[in-house]
Amino acid sequence: GAGVSQSPRYKVAKRGQDVALRCDPISGHVSLFWYQQALGQGPEFLTYFQNEAQLDKSGLPSDRFFAERPEGSVSTLKIQRTQQEDSAVYLCASSLGLAQYNEQFFGPGTRLTVL
């Protein structure tokens, strides 16, 4: 069966450019998470969706970061006016339900490099 997919896998952006990263969760999964993983670090939480509702965006580092999931399925993470410190791997994860014990399934990530 299809897992979580992300596109593009790699993105190189010039500083100041806007980027959009896409996540296709596992079909039927209610919860969707975005994480940012800098080199040599563990993933850091960015934002959480329950269906189309963005219930927590406390991890977004600045107002240049925006995420949406308009139909409760595909999600897009947008970064405006990219900066070098935005360079990282952006991971998307989905889980089946709302219960805490639902495993989060991860996509392969999008590696963003800002020059």
Added chain:
Amino acid sequence: DQQVKQNSPSLSVQEGRISILNCDYTNSMFDYFLWYKKYPAEGPTFLISISSIKDKNEDGRFTVFLNKSAKHLSLHIVPSQPGDSAVYFCAASASAGNNRKLIWGLGTSLAVNP
């Protein structure tokens, strides 16, 4: 401030021996803990989990032990195999509201030598 700590950046063991990966946490609100395995250029893959009401969970070669009083958990892999070579992340969550976000350690790179 790291709420989940993996103090060993790397570990090397011989094939067939036991691998023990350690994790400490500081937030007493955490009540669910997970181990993920990550290969280069791939996303993390779930390995095993444990809730705070238990002190041990076993799945095949993998066992996780939880010591709540010490705020410590460990992952045991027996016997270790070369295919187990990867980065292992410890993660934790707290049952707060509707958010099940995971708080991660920095990872431990395990090398299993043939």
